[in-house]
Amino acid sequence: MEKTSSKSNIIITALITGICLLTDSMLYIALPLYWKEAGLSSLIEVGLLLSVNRLIRIPLNPFAAFITRTLNLRLSLLLAICLTIIVNIGFFSLNGLLFWLILRCVWGFAWALLRLTGHLMVVQLSTNSNKGHLMGMYNGTYRLGSLAGMTIGGFLCYQIGLKLTCLVFACICSLAIPFIFFLSYKSLPPRQESGIVKISLLKKRGIQLSLFRGFIVSFLLQGVFLSTVSFYLSKHYGGTLTFNGILLTSGVVSGLLLGMRWAWEPFLAPFIGRISDGKWGRHSILLSALLIIGSLYPFMDSQLPFMIWGLIIIAILICSTIITTLTDTLVSDEAYQIEGRTSLINYYSIAVDFGAALGPLIAYQFITEGKLFLFLCSGLAICLAMISSNEHLKQKDKCSSVTQ
Template sequence: MNEVGRRKKQVTIVALVTALCLLGDSMLYITLPIFYEQVGLQSLWEVGLLLSINRFVRIPMNPLVGFMYRKFQLKTGLYIAVVLAVITTVGYGIGTGLFIWVLLRLLWGIAWSFLRLGGFFTILHASTDRNRGENMGRYNGLYRLGSLGGMIGGGVLVSMIGFQPTVIAFGLSMVIGIPLVYKGITKNPSQNLVVTPEITPKKKVFFGLTCKAITTITSGMILAFLIQGMFNSSISLVMVMHFGEEISLYRWTIGITALAGTLQGVRWLWEPYLAVRLGRVSDGEQGRLPLFLLALVVSAMGFVFIPIPLPLAIWLGMILFVMAASTTLTTLVDALTSDEAQGQDANRLMTIYSVFLDLGAAMGPLVSYFLFSIGGTVVHVFNGAAVVFMMLFVYWSAIYFQTKKEQHKASINV
């Protein structure tokens, strides 16, 4: 196997290890609201707390994990992540009471920080300008298979063997991640993986980052807020508003929550293929921005139509287009940020990026439901989001045309 193939294999292995570790966490989103009394919880607000607290702990933990990755090998961090994932997931099956579960969810948040930053650093090490988007798409697409397996497989297994046996089985299966890391990840020191030559001082703007880097980080936070936070947390609410709590398809009656989960599952099914293809296209001569700008426009239009009552088939088709645009945006903003990591302190940049991604994703549901609680309608919230998408489009269009202008001048000078 040549060097390019070997590095691509490392990205695949880290993505699959991450997918394994996601099984238990993803399963909780569909099972814990139903079986919370079995684990000693008293009310649904405790469920909401537990499903969100892991995001908030990552905000202060990401800088610490990034610092730790400077000091030891990448595979050491992945070992820590797998061990924590095993402990927390098995703990879901034997721990009871709110206090124990808060500790377990905090530990899972730390595990995810190691996994996510480890994935970013692996991609930086494994990629060049010709395949960085493809590798980012491969990583994002493959690790989401863990979410798919956790939700669908978890839901089926819980109905067959119960909640506790299922999460314990998931937790024990994650042990497979240890030999995968041992065999598949080289012993490159993390310092060599994540730190590249510093940029010139005159280009530094904030925390040693360039203006362009700050732009990509901010855009990533906004997109995480809109897609991972607002859209994912409120789409079932919109569906209930349009179609009621149940819909009839031919002779079948389907609950809206089940349909919303199926839609999310469809996205995770296509991501291993679509994200890789999108990343590969963005590595080409035209670059990432044309596709990124198109996805922003599609998202803006989709968010305008989401609150509008339409026939079910048309509305679902439109949602699938929005979700495809979301795959495009998340893949490309990750790749754009990774591009900016070349030539400066990549550890610092990707750590800060992870912090702001988690902040955006955590704030999305809170802000959305706060607006709903003070009288905001779905139309107001989603139309406001569409305006934000268009603001990003205008800003990135200016960057695109400025870049084209500079490239044209450089070609003339040559």
Template sequence: MNRTNKLSVIGIAVFTGVAIMGDAMLSIVLPIYWSDMGLTAVWQVGVLLSINRFVRLPINPLVGFFYRHYSLRLGISIAMGLAIVSTFSYGIFSQFSILVMMRIVWGIAWSLLRLGGFLSIIQLTSKTDRGQFIGLYNGVWGIGSLIGMLVGGLLIAETSIRFITTLFGLIGCVTFPFVPFLTPSGKKEPTVQKTTTDQQKPLLALDQFVLTLSTSMVMGLLIFGVFSNTLSARIDQSYQDNWTFMSFAFTSTAIAGIIQAVRWGWAPFLAPFIGKYLDHTKHKQQALICFLLSLSALFALIGSINQISFVIVLLLLFQFVSTGFVTTTDTIASDLAEKGDSIKVITFHTIMVDTGAALGPLLAFGLLEYFPLRVVYLIASILLFVLAIGWISWLRKKQNDPFAFSVRK
């Protein structure tokens, strides 16, 4: 990748990170300060934090259609504008109905940003460096989420929601003029490469497509859905002490926030490193299988161990492995998109991730009505294990050798 293209990938990641700061702040602040935003019932908190995810399910196909006919630059510019408007609105409006509309606006903005970001990376990179820059992209925009959570959590007690949202909105305004200079201008036209071999093996291509989308779904369901939304509850089950540092008391929520912050902190370094490895190996699927089996084992262990110190170590290890899992899944999906209709494949990928992320909390807390958390984690462990078996079976079929696990390039 030349220097200009690398700068474009970093720029798009920065735009995404700036856009998501308001949303990340809201996820930390809203559950506690919901009355300060004019809400009158706790259920309204759940609606505001989830409506943006559900709206992306029908919106993603429309965004894919948009990018077939209009440029990536236009789409990301619109997304940044919508993100700025929604961020400012959190501190201006106190009517629940208006806030719901603004969260829907944010959902549309995120769909434009996420799909536009992936398509930009496919356009700007090749198979030799795509994994590295997908990792860089995910890591850099993750810093925006980290800033939103930390700044929101620290400043809310000393200032106000309006101050924080205005600050983040102004940062968005400052970055907006740079969008035309750091975003690809052309449309990402779908390309379909067909060979005689491809035409002779439609079943294998379909198997890979289904497995990739299943992995996208599981990633959203278990990593962004179940794990993220049950992290505090899992820590609270084992945390019976009152740890303090310089008169600061560590609650279960604080520990969960630190664990999440650590993940976003190392992502800009770890994700590109993993991506670079993926670029130089013919064994991306084998790496994915290792991550799936590792996460399966970690889910089972986290659900069964009660000693808080061991739980924290396992949670940090889970965050480490999940970073590799997300980077690998995104890279495999992007490689698959390059071989065919890129807009269609990436649209399906984002739809499946969003569907999983939206269903994850509903599934987790629905099961918690009847079963303990360890059962939820055990189900997650089994699901990851079954998916790993699916990939192993696909590799064996592709190689036409039941004992071979290497993939022909």
């Protein structure tokens, strides 16, 4: 497939994914603040709802992989869009933990379809010389949906309420359907792999490290960090903040802060990916970003001047872009070299979902206990940096001994 066609297929798929992400991203900001409007009774239920869509993907990811292999690309994405629209309408019309729990589970399956399709497409349509760049382009483009969801969604929730915001996003999701017909049928997933291939994958040390890395990174960044920023902001600075005489709610401010990542992601993620394709490599950049994350995490629960606190959040967000891009690219490097690439991406998705699901669930169990939990998160980031760096040095030494 030609380079321009490869990029266009990846960008279109990423745009569809971004549109479907609007409500999910908005809920990470709005639900910890407007949970009573959804008929919930406690913050623990908030943590459960922000986790269950990822927990349910653990058993459903294999089924999502089967769907992407059985249906063509357009039908798989169409199914995901329709499920997203149904979920948004359900959020608008239904109240209570049970109904929202079911709806979040349905969304979890829709997201599994979206992400599996996108990652497989990058693996198939890239080479060793451009894999980091194309993965960064895919991640950066679909995260524009997170930008809109957090910034516009946070504002809309304050103006018209959580329920009506979900209905507005349902209407916007229907606009993603025409994009499907611009996709090429050439971007189909690879054939079914044998059971022997699937089992043998998990015995490889490099693949084990990729899965562990995906779990820890998603736990720290997609799980704990993303779901607690609005809580810590409201805890230390109140429900409203004033900037040059302009009064903003904590939901809007946290949405603007977190949304900044998705504003620079379309530019920073491909840039980081392109650098990692060159002489810098992926591991040295990843090590630096993980160490920075580890040193900054405890400051989230600190009564600092807001400008300093906000800069710390922005620094974590920049490192999040770098880390996510590189961890996704590293697993794509592994998948590019093996026969069972669909199974590997599926295993990686399960690891990422498990980590991201445990994040909010555990965070909201210990969030009132002080900084100890955040110090433990810092330790995890630093340990992962050391493990990844050590493994990379071992592989480098092995390659050097072979060439000598």
